[in-house]
Amino acid sequence: xxxxxxxxxxxxxxxxxxxxxxxxxxxxxxxxxxxxxxxxxxxxxxxxxxxxxxxxxxxxxxxxxxxxxxxxxxxxxxxxxxxxxxxxxxxxxxxxxxxxxxxxxxxxxxxxxxxxxxxxxxxxxxxxxxxxxxxxxxxxxxxxxxxxxxxxxxxxxxxxxxxxxxxxxxxxxxxxxxxxxxxxxxxxxxxxxxxxxxxxxxxxxxxxxxxxxxxxxxxxxxxxxxxxxxxxxxxxxxxxxxxxxxxxxxxxxxxxxxxxxxxxxxxxxx
Numbered sequence: 001x002x003x004x005x006x007x008x009x010x011x012x013x014x015x016x017x018x019x020x021x022x023x024x025x026x027x028x029x030x031x032x033x034x035x036x037x038x039x040x041x042x043x044x045x046x047x048x049x050x051x052x053x054x055x056x057x058x059x060x061x062x063x064x065x066x067x068x069x070x071x072x073x074x075x076x077x078x079x080x081x082x083x084x085x086x087x088x089x090x091x092x093x094x095x096x097x098x099x100x101x102x103x104x105x106x107x108x109x110x111x112x113x114x115x116x117x118x119x120x121x122x123x124x125x126x127x128x129x130x131x132x133x134x135x136x137x138x139x140x141x142x143x144x145x146x147x148x149x150x151x152x153x154x155x156x157x158x159x160x161x162x163x164x165x166x167x168x169x170x171x172x173x174x175x176x177x178x179x180x181x182x183x184x185x186x187x188x189x190x191x192x193x194x195x196x197x198x199x200x201x202x203x204x205x206x207x208x209x210x211x212x213x214x215x216x217x218x219x220x221x222x223x224x225x226x227x228x229x230x231x232x233x234x235x236x237x238x239x240x241x242x243x244x245x246x247x248x249x250x251x252x253x254x255x256x257x258x259x260x261x262x263x264x265x266x267x268x269x270x
Contacts, residue, residue: 002090002099002261006220009086014105015041015076020187021087021106024074032071040067041078089217091191094231095203095224098195098261100177103186104217108172111189115214115225116141116175118207122198123147124161124180131164138173141213145204146241147180148197149264153245153254155181162190175215177222179204179260189215191222195261199241202259206234 015038019025033040042048043064050061069075076082087105092098104112116139121127127144130136142161149155158180165174165188175189179197182190196202203224207213212225224231245251256266 002101005086005088005090005101009088009104012042012047012086013076013078013081014083014085014087015078015081016074017082017105020185021103028071028074032074033067033069036064036067037069037075040064041069041075044078089220091215091217091220091222093222093224094228095177095207095213095222096194097203098259100191100194100222102189102191102217103182103184106187107189107217110172111175111215112217113215114141114175114189115212118143118209118211118213118224120145120207120209124156124158127161128164131161131168131170134168136165136168136170136174138170140170140174141215142174142176143204143207143213144176144178144180145194145198145207147178148194148199149257149260150254151179151197151199151241151244153243153250153257155179155260155264157181157183158190158192159183159185162186162188175213177204177213181260189217191215193260195259197259200259201235201238201240203231205238206231208234 039048050059052060054060054063056063087103089102089104090099119136119140120143122145124144124147127142136142147156158178162176165171171188177191179194180192182192194204198205214223214225243254258265258267
């Protein structure tokens with residue numbers, strides 16, 4: 001249940017900003033004391049279950065006993081975090097009734113709340129061409145759909161479009177919304193895992209060029225500013241697309257896969 005993510009984020013401060021969210025790297029974290037030092041800081045506010053047994057043959061509490069945070073600038077002390085909330089936020093709204101996900105810690109402060117016109121693309125390649133061609137401008141909300149678990153098929157990673165947006169100097173002014181996924185290297189207001197996905201007729205399939213989309217990450221909401229009546233009319237004209245792959249394992253996957261909010265697991269239909 002993705003709602004657990006927001007519950008945990010509310011009480012778990014963000015202590016590290018590693019690249020691309022910050023200017024430090026995994027080796028720097030290791031030199032500062034590593035994950036054990038992070039756990040040690042979190043444990044100062046009883047946020048860690050120290051009784052859990054680990055593969056070391058010792059409990060978490062035994063493993064972190066005596067650990068030292070060697071670089072408080074890199075691993076922030078629990079009383080001086082980058083933010084009081086965790087690095088991931090789950091959003092919900094009429095554009096993503098079954099949720100979508102954003103790496104909040106990598107979003108520029110000015111993009112935590114954003115409203116702009118939709119620029120709609122039905123595949124990753126078309127979006128990249130538009131971004132690199134200078135057709136995306138400040139304030140836009142790039143929508144990339146039919147890249148979800150079923151539509152991809154396989155829920156392709158949207159790192160290239162986010163990199164292109166950053167490379168064009170639009171990382172703090174343009175948002176990206178997709179039913180595809182992101183890796184840990186994503187940055188900016190990159191919102192993925194939109195569920196239901198376009199391939200099954202989710203609301204993201206009904207977005208039209210120029211529709212206004214409002215994003216409010218702090219309040220975990222995402223809104224397509226189109227009336228329910230208009231969306232109902234658009235739905236009447238929507239038709240499922242022919243699968244991109246029709247044979248082999250990917251075809252089997254696409255026919256059985258569920259939405260991203262369910263982990264894109266396979267479910268045999270009755």
